[in-house]
Amino acid sequence: xxxxxxxxxxxxxxxxxxxxxxxxxxxxxxxxxxxxxxxxxxxxxxxxxxxxxxxxxxxxxxxxxxxxxxxxxxxxxxxxxxxxxxxxxxxxxxxxxxxxxxxxxxxxxxxxxxxxxxxxxxxxxxxxxxxxxxxxxxxxxxxxxxxxxxxxxxxxxxxxxxxxxxxxxxxxxxxxxxxxxxxxxxxxxxxxxxxxxxxxxxxxxxxxxxxxxxxxxxxxxxxxxxxxxxxxxxxxxxxxxxxxxxxxxxxxxxxxxxxxxxxxxxxxxxxxxxxxxxxxxxxxxxxxxxxxxxxxxxxxxxxxxxxxxxxxxxxxxxxxxxxxxxxxxxxxxxxxxxxxxxxxxxxxxxxxxxxxxxxxxxxxxxxxxxxxxxxxxxxxxxxxxxxxxxxxxxxxxxxxxxxxxxxxxxxxxxxxxxxxxxxxxxxxxxxxxxxxxx
Amino acid sequence: xxxxxxxxxxxxxxxxxxxxxxxxxxxxxxxxxxxxxxxxxxxxxxxxxxxxxxxxxxxxxxxxxxxxxxxxxxxxxxxxxxxxxxxxxxxxxxxxxxxxxxxxxxxxxxxxxxxxxxxxxxxxxxxxxxxxxxxxxxxxxxxxxxxxxxxxxxxxxxxxxxxxxxxxxxxxxxxxxxxxxxxxxxxxxxxxxxxxxxxxxxxxxxxxxxxxxxxxxxxxxxxxxxxxxxxxxxxxxxxxxxxxxxxxxxxxxxxxxxxxxxxxxxxxxxxxxxxxxxxxxxxxxxxxxxxxxxxxxxxxxxxxxxxxxxxxxxxxxxxxxxxxxxxxxxxxxxxxxxxxxxxxxxxxxxxxxxxxxxxxxxxxxxxxxxxxxxxxxxxxxxxxxxxxxxxxxxxxxxxxxxxxxxxxxxxxxxxxxxxxxxxxxxxxxxxxxxxxxx
Numbered sequence: 001x002x003x004x005x006x007x008x009x010x011x012x013x014x015x016x017x018x019x020x021x022x023x024x025x026x027x028x029x030x031x032x033x034x035x036x037x038x039x040x041x042x043x044x045x046x047x048x049x050x051x052x053x054x055x056x057x058x059x060x061x062x063x064x065x066x067x068x069x070x071x072x073x074x075x076x077x078x079x080x081x082x083x084x085x086x087x088x089x090x091x092x093x094x095x096x097x098x099x100x101x102x103x104x105x106x107x108x109x110x111x112x113x114x115x116x117x118x119x120x121x122x123x124x125x126x127x128x129x130x131x132x133x134x135x136x137x138x139x140x141x142x143x144x145x146x147x148x149x150x151x152x153x154x155x156x157x158x159x160x161x162x163x164x165x166x167x168x169x170x171x172x173x174x175x176x177x178x179x180x181x182x183x184x185x186x187x188x189x190x191x192x193x194x195x196x197x198x199x200x201x202x203x204x205x206x207x208x209x210x211x212x213x214x215x216x217x218x219x220x221x222x223x224x225x226x227x228x229x230x231x232x233x234x235x236x237x238x239x240x241x242x243x244x245x246x247x248x249x250x251x252x253x254x255x256x257x258x259x260x261x262x263x264x265x266x267x268x269x270x271x272x273x274x275x276x277x278x279x280x281x282x283x284x285x286x287x288x289x290x291x292x293x294x295x296x297x298x299x300x301x302x303x304x305x306x307x308x309x310x311x312x313x314x315x316x317x318x319x320x321x322x323x324x325x326x327x328x329x330x331x332x333x334x335x336x337x338x339x340x341x342x343x344x345x346x347x348x349x350x351x352x353x354x355x356x357x358x359x360x361x362x363x364x365x366x367x368x369x370x371x372x373x374x375x376x377x378x379x380x381x382x383x384x385x386x387x388x389x390x391x392x393x394x395x396x397x398x399x400x401x402x403x404x405x406x407x408x409x410x411x412x413x414x415x416x417x418x419x420x421x422x423x424x425x426x427x428x429x430x431x432x433x434x435x436x437x438x
Numbered sequence: 439x440x441x442x443x444x445x446x447x448x449x450x451x452x453x454x455x456x457x458x459x460x461x462x463x464x465x466x467x468x469x470x471x472x473x474x475x476x477x478x479x480x481x482x483x484x485x486x487x488x489x490x491x492x493x494x495x496x497x498x499x500x501x502x503x504x505x506x507x508x509x510x511x512x513x514x515x516x517x518x519x520x521x522x523x524x525x526x527x528x529x530x531x532x533x534x535x536x537x538x539x540x541x542x543x544x545x546x547x548x549x550x551x552x553x554x555x556x557x558x559x560x561x562x563x564x565x566x567x568x569x570x571x572x573x574x575x576x577x578x579x580x581x582x583x584x585x586x587x588x589x590x591x592x593x594x595x596x597x598x599x600x601x602x603x604x605x606x607x608x609x610x611x612x613x614x615x616x617x618x619x620x621x622x623x624x625x626x627x628x629x630x631x632x633x634x635x636x637x638x639x640x641x642x643x644x645x646x647x648x649x650x651x652x653x654x655x656x657x658x659x660x661x662x663x664x665x666x667x668x669x670x671x672x673x674x675x676x677x678x679x680x681x682x683x684x685x686x687x688x689x690x691x692x693x694x695x696x697x698x699x700x701x702x703x704x705x706x707x708x709x710x711x712x713x714x715x716x717x718x719x720x721x722x723x724x725x726x727x728x729x730x731x732x733x734x735x736x737x738x739x740x741x742x743x744x745x746x747x748x749x750x751x752x753x754x755x756x757x758x759x760x761x762x763x764x765x766x767x768x769x770x771x772x773x774x775x776x777x778x779x780x781x782x783x784x785x786x787x788x789x790x791x792x793x794x795x796x797x798x799x800x801x802x803x804x805x806x807x808x809x810x811x812x813x814x815x816x817x818x819x820x821x822x823x824x825x826x827x828x829x830x831x832x833x834x835x836x837x838x839x840x841x842x843x844x845x846x847x848x849x850x851x852x853x854x855x856x857x858x859x860x861x862x863x864x865x866x867x868x869x870x871x872x873x874x875x876x
Contacts, residue, residue, distance in 0.1 A: 045577040045707035045732040052708045052733030054680040058595065058648040059738055093550050102544035102753070106537045112721035114525055144582055144725070148747040157496065160598060173748075180745040210496040242492040270490045283550035285753040287582070295490030300497055307618040309586040310611075315540070315723040316751060 076393045081425040083394040085416035086173075086220075087284045088368075092339060092415070094323055094332045098283060101322035105315065115314035117306050118142065119290075122321045127276065127290035132266055135292055139269070141302055144312045145287040146250060146277030151177040152308065153246055153273055153291065154211075156300050158183045163209035167195040169371070169400035169409070171220045174213055174248065185402035188212075192362045194219065194226030197233035204241045211244050212237075217260045218251040221400050221411040222371045223364020231264055238271045244297070245272045251367040253281055253333060256341045260366060269294040273301075278320055280415075281333065286320050288312055340368055343414035347422040351412070354430030357437070358410075368415040371397070374408040378436050383410065386432040392425045514831045519863040521832040523854035524611075524658075525722045526806075530777060530853070532761055532770045536721060539760035543753065553752035555744050556580065557728075560759045565714065565728035570704055573730055577707070579740055582750045583725040584688060584715030589615040590746065591684055591711055591729065592649075594738050596621045601647035605633040607809070607838035607847070609658045612651055612686065623840035626650075630800045632657065632664030635671035642679045649682050650675075655698045656689040659838050659849040660809045661802020669702055676709045682735070683710045689805035691719055691771060694779045698804060707732040711739075716758055718853075719771065724758050726750055778806055781852040785860040789850070792868030795875070796848075806853040809835070812846040816874050821848065824870035830863045 076082050082089070105111055118124065119142025127142075128135040143149050150173065158164055160182045166174065168187030178185055186207055188200050195214060203209065214234070216226035226234070238245050247264045265274035269292075277289035291301055323329060347370055348363055359373040374380060380396035387394050397409025410429070414422060514520050520527070543549055556562065557580020565580075566573040581587050588611065596602055598620045604612065606625035616623055624645055626638050633652060641647065652672070654664035664672070676683050685702050703712035707730075715727035729739060761767060785808055786801055797811040812818060818834035825832050835847025848867070852860055 045572045045574065045730070055682075055708070055733045055735050057680060058682065059734060060597065087552055090548065090551060095550065098550050099544045103541040106540035106544075110528065112531050112533065112536050112723045113528060114722045145747050147745070151746045159498065173745075176745045180742055242495065244493075244496065270493070284552045285550045285751045287747070287749075287751045295493045296497060297493050304618055307585070307611075307614045308589045309583050309725070313723045313725045313751070313754060316754070 079391065080388070081392045081421045081428070082416040083392055083412050083414075083422070083425050083429075085393075085413050087280065087415060088336070089416040089418075091418070092336050093283045094329070097323045097326055097328065097332065098286075098319065101319045101326075105318045105322060108318065111315050111318055113314060115311040115317060117311050118302060119312060120314065120317045120321070123288070123317045124290070126321055126324060127292065130276075131263065131274065131292055134266065134269060139292050139294060139298065141291045141293070141298070141305060142312050142317065143289050143291060143305055144309060145279055146248070146275060146289045147173055147177065148287075148305075148309075149275040149277070149289045149291050150174050150213075150246070150248065151180070152301060152305050153275070154178050154181055154183065156297065156304055157211045157244055157246075157273075163207045163211075165200065165203050165207070165209045165212045166402045167214050167219065168402050169221055169397065169405075170213065170402065171215060171248065171250070172395075172399045175400075175402055178213070187402040190219070190222065190224060192222070192224050194224045194230050195234065197230055197237065200234065201237055204237060204243060210242065211246060213246045213248065214264075215248045215250060216264055217249055218254065218364055218366035220250065220367065221369045221397070221409075223362050223367050223369055225260055225365060226264075228261060231261065231267070235264060235268045235271065238268065243271070247272050247274045249274060249276045250280060252276065254337065254340060254368065255366040256337060256344060257365045265292055273297065278324070281336070282320055282323055286316055286323075288316060288320050339418075340414065343368075343417070343419060343422060344370070346419040347412060347414050347417075347426065350423045350426035351429075354426040355433060357433070368413055370412040370414070372410045372412055374410060374433070375437075376407060378408045378433060380405075380408040380410060382436065383408075383429075383432050386435055387429055390428045390432055392428040392432075394425070394429065517829065518826070519830045519859045519866070520854040521830055521850050521852075521860070521863050521867075523831075523851055525718065525853060526774070527854040527856075529856070530774050531721045532767070535761045535764055535766065535770065536724075536757065539757045539764075543756045543760060546756065549753050549756055551752060553749040553755060555749050556740060557750060558752065558755045558759070561726070561755045562728070564759060564762060565730065568714075569701065569712065569730055572704065572707060577730050577732060577736065579729045579731070579736070579743060580750050580755065581727050581729060581743055582747065583717055584686070584713060584727045585611055585615065586725075586743075586747075587713040587715070587727045587729050588612050588684070588686065589618070590739060590743050591713070592616050592619055592621065594735065594742055595649045595682055595684075595711075601645045601649075603638065603641050603645070603647045603650045604840045605652050605657065606840050607659055607835065607843075608651065608840065609653060609686065609688070610833075610837045613838075613840055616651070625840040628657070628660065628662060630660070630662050632662045632668050633672065635668055635675065638672065639675050642675060642681060648680065649684060651684045651686065652702075653686045653688060654702055655687055656692065656802055656804035658688065658805065659807045659835070659847075661800050661805050661807055663698055663803060666699060669699065669705070673702060673706045673709065676706065681709070685710050685712045687712060687714045688718060690714065692775065692778060692806065693804040694775060694782060695803045703730055711735065716762070719774070720758055720761055724754055724761075726754060726758050777856075778852065781806075781855070781857060781860060782808070784857040785850060785852050785855075785864065788861040788864035789867075792864040793871060795871070806851055808850040808852070810848045810850055812848060812871070813875075814845065816846045816871060818843075818846040818848060820874065821846075821867075821870050824873055825867055828866045828870055830866040830870075832863070832867065 121137055123142055124137040124140035127140045128137050154177055163184045163186050164178050165186045165188050167190045186203055188195050188203055249263050265272040274292040278286050357375045384394055384396040395411045397411055398405040559575055561580055562575040562578035565578045566575045592615055601622040601624050602616050603624045603626050605628045624641050626633050626641055687701050703710040712730040716724050795813045818836055822832055822834040833849045835849055836843040
């Protein structure tokens with residue numbers, strides 16, 4: 001130890017810590033009485049030559065695509081321009097507020113203990129106040145993020161093999177969660193004003209589905225805002241058909257121009273199950289979201305959730321409340337919106353310059369996505385792979401469709417890329433597309 | 439405002455904060471230009487007189503018992519002696535380590551961002567090193583707590599209506615999670631040496647079940663430690679029948695005498711799916727657990743988990759690693775074990791004194807539960823209700839049985855009660871039982 005300490009000019013405590021770490025990682029082995037040795041390379045349990053064929057019989061047919069999550073959620077290599085992320089980069093996170101809250105709240109009595117099953121009163125009250133009348137804290141269920149919310153809701157509402165009507169294209173996480181259940185995904189076409197009510201009506205009649213999944217406000221990927229007339233039509237259809245609307249409000253506070261209309265939920269609390277997550281605006285590590293609902297479904301959601309994971313971390317809930325009720329929170333949100341606006345404009349300009357053959361259907365007024373229609377004949381998956389090779393991470397559009405894609409698309413996110421990165425990224429996408437047009 | 443500031447001797451900023459809070463909670467309403475008014479009492483969305491009968495048609499039959507979670511997981515009223523908790527009280531939590539870690543780690547770059555789907559390398563490596571050969575970091579999946587682990591595993595392994603063999607009695611959370619799936623719960627009787635292998639063999643043959651749920655080490659509620667011979671027999675049965683063993687190692691590091699045998703998992707990594715949670719030993723707010731598995735089931739677990747909630751909080755994972763690798767962690771664990779030993783001894787003595795008619799089958803060598811067999815004719819539920827009224831929270835034994843209870847029991851936890859509380863609590867239980875014996 002002393003030799004190493006001299007050799008590397010590090011204190012004996014540091015050397016000790018390094019040895020402890022290496023020993024934990026299995027790189028070295030201490031044999032009491034003999035000394036410390038470099039360990040044999042560990043053989044992972046999963047790599048042992050053992051017969052695991054019997055497992056496949058028990059597991060049966062597969063509902064989830066094991067490559068999906070890896071492809072869509074892989075961490076991007078360092079140096080690669082990130083046009084695929086659904087989360088903000090660190091420059092858009094309220095880091096100072098988070099640090100100060102975490103440090104203070106870590107000393108609060110009871111904060112490392114249990115939380116109520118439904119969430120803390122303070123956080124539920126905040127979500128309710130944001131949603132407005134007629135919601136009250138008791139209508140809110142706090143869960144560990146938006147994806148937990150969706151998978152819980154789908155499990156409660158959709159029996160195995162049952163149908164879910166989903167606007168198309170829509171968020172791949174919702175599609176993945178519904179597929180993992182073995183649900184039948186029925187696509188409802190949409191345009192720049194959101195889902196088409198006449199198509200929705202036909203699908204309700206044809207499938208007898210009882211669940212409609214929508215992102216009415218700045219839908220992912222298209223950025224469409226459901227128009228006031230269609231909002232009314234969707235709620236009327238839900239009422240006439242005895243169906244639930246799952247309203248995924250992932251981007252309601254990310255408006256880039258004026259504020260959007262109120263959510264659907266307050267117009268029909270008994271029919272709408274409303275989801276709002278804090279992982280976008282607060283931080284990905286603050287894994288919290290709210291489900292607002294009314295009637296027997298609220299009790300059903302609550303009990304399934306409890307069976308799944310009891311409660312969400314009290315520490316994270318207290319940090320979240322501290323951040324979103326801080327006097328400087330509105331300013332933080334304004335800054336985020338301004339930067340998103342700048343990024344959107346930079347991205348639109350760069351895409352038009354570098355991919356003139358592609359078409360931006362809509363310049364969105366909110367959210368952080370652009371939905372780029374590629375020329376016929378382009379393979380979106382190949383384009384995304386070529387882009388990755390050239391240093392840009394971006395998603396092929398096909399993963400956003402409940403069924404076959406009607407053509408090739410790219411989803412371009414400006415959540416985690418700034419202006420210069422968006423410009424460089426668009427140039428690379430142009431190069432990647434040229435490979436297929438050549 | 440100034441008037442209030444003078445009246446309550448509080449700074450204008452404090453008064454402003456109180457107004458802000460009251461306004462958020464809907465108690466007061468600010469009308470610009472008019473002033474601030476006490477708001478009409480809010481009508482919760484769930485309380486509106488609306489027709490929600492159509493919901494019950496969509497929801498269909500119920501698999502979860504909505505009262506179960508409330509009853510078994512309700513927060514205990516202040517002043518009530520807590521003999522029901524599955525979590526340590528704050529005096530047993532590593533509060534100083536948590537505070538220091540949270541404060542430091544809150545300033546670490548990237549800590550508020552995404553985490554890898556499977557968990558951070560550091561935390562996975564730590565879990566793997568604890569489990570030992572042949573496990574490696576890549577065999578570990580980090581999830582948001584032990585209950586998430588169980589519900590994910592059951593959903594992957596058990597089709598709706600399929601059978602799960604469960605030692606009886608066993609952890610109510612595992613029972614609830616299996617019931618929520620619509621599984622058939624098949625009880626396997628156990629004694630002080632754990633589950634009975636001959637009964638397990640018969641049940642495997644009769645049901646063709648492919649999943650066996652066990653807590654081999656200090657089972658909740660009995661505290662039984664599965665004997666070495668039975669450990670071998672269980673693994674042999676799993677191999678012969680092509681079945682998975684779900685090993686819930688909730689109390690492996692809470693041994694009160696010598697260390698227990700190694701977990702089952704390393705003996706048969708392809709057959710055993712191993713679960714270990716940090717919510718007991720680190721803190722309830724550190725909602726993290728590991729699933730160790732090998733073979734195709736590992737990929738299946740990983741993809742279902744990703745669809746359910748993407749990843750666990752990086753901040754919490756980094757805090758957890760910091761705490762469990764801290765040089766003072768072994769000392770903290772030793773302190774916890776010593777206090778648990780003292781509490782166990784105090785509880786045993788007090789129960790023998792105040793409830794001489796009841797029988798403690800086993801003085802456990804680990805964990806934090808005592809399993810008290812009540813005289814024939816006592817109603818365990820009534821006893822728990824009477825105790826609650828008299829100021830002691832304790833669970834009726836029936837919730838720990840997959841099927842009918844063979845008699846009346848109480849589960850008494852010493853996780854959150856110290857010596858004097860255990861003595862007072864036992865006296866109250868004696869009084870409550872006297873009400874039924876009278």
